[in-house]
Amino acid sequence: MSEESIAVTHPFLDLAPLSADRFASIEDRVARLLGTEQDVVIMQGEALLPLEGAIRSASGPGTTALNVITGPYGQTFGNWLRDCGATVIDLPVPFHTAVTADRVRQAFAEHPEIDFVSLVHAEAATGNTNPVAEIGEVIREHGALFYLDAVASIAAEPVLPDAWGVDLCVIGAQKAMGGPAGVSAVSVSERAWARMAANPRAPRRSYLSLLDWKERWIDGGRTALLHAPAQLEMLALEACVERIEADGLDAVMARHAAAAAATRAGVRALGGGLEPYVHEASEAAPVATTLRVPSGVVASELVARALAADPSLPLAAGGGALAKEMIRVNHYGVDATRSAVRACLGALGSALGEQGLDVDVQGALRAVESAWR
Secondary structure, eight states: OOGGGSOOOOTTTSOOOOOHHHHHHHHHHHHHHHTOOSEEEEESSOTHHHHHHHHHHHOOTTOEEEEEESSHHHHHHHHHHHHTTOEEEEEEOOTTSOOOHHHHHHHHHHOTTOOEEEEESEETTTTEEOOHHHHHHHHHHHTOEEEEEOTTTBTTBOOOHHHHTOSEEEEESSSTTOOOSSOEEEEEOHHHHHHHHTOTTSOOSSTTOHHHHIIIIITTTSOSOSSOOOHHHHHHHHHHHHHHHHHOHHHHHHHHHHHHHHHHHHHHHHBTTOEESSSOGGGBOTTOEEEEOOTTOOHHHHHHHHHHHOTTSSEEEOSGGGGGTEEEEOOOGGGOSHHHHHHHHHHHHHHHHHTTOOBOHHHHHHHHHHHHO
16 A cells, blocks of 8 residues: 555554553543542443453352342342352342342341342442442441442442442443443452452453453553554543543532433423332432323334434333333433433323323423523
């Protein structure tokens, strides 16, 4: 190829290599975001990578796991644990509510052999959030390893692995952080590293392996990366952390809380039979508000009508069987704004009105303004 045929330099393509020092500095900033002294490993894939890697690294035959199910991800974690050979005690909770520390305490009383607990902090798919601080106290009393999926909650509400006694805390950047989907992170306690090292079935020489990162990256002084980093995703992760730092984490979380409160208030004022899926506001996740549609209305069809006028709205029907009854207003990241909430409620109100249901769109918009203030 001649020099004349080389394309014009492209900012997404012609990048200088990402150094180990730069990679390590991004890990340090993520650790500060989590307020943790634990090791933080950034993994080069969507959050399912560290979620599965952590379970396969820290569990196996001989593990007795309490798996709390407040949505579809809890079901997935139970499947992975069983596949690892663990004995799994499922604790299912209705998706319109949250688990309580007393339920977890009762599970330990009935099964004192539990040595691993898996929990989702906020289930964006079902719109609930769980009281991790209180649950962490119970888990610490019994000495079990605590695995937490904080992918949806990070930057939408407090995530404090050290204060809560979380041994494996997985986060992703693609929701409240407003960052890329292709990179994620996990904080790992010394207890968790010891559990992995003692597990003969922990992945080694594998993309799922956390121990590879420990032995070849962390223990080596973070001077040589295991493989070529996902450069664009790493730079995007750095940028979204910088933005959170500039805005202030408290301000970012407050914006998500305001979006959730405004959505719930607007829905109640809208009418038309639409109502919050999670009954109690205290159990509703600030990252997304789920809604139950009225009898005779199919959620997926209502969402399709709402999106027909504006496909960019952060609206989605529930997954699987929930597609008939649940709508999600995904007010996270750049959509944690008053304008996004107003637009979603306006579109849903118009779609309900088209079906002959009595709605008050202007009343809903006034309720949004009042609740946001």
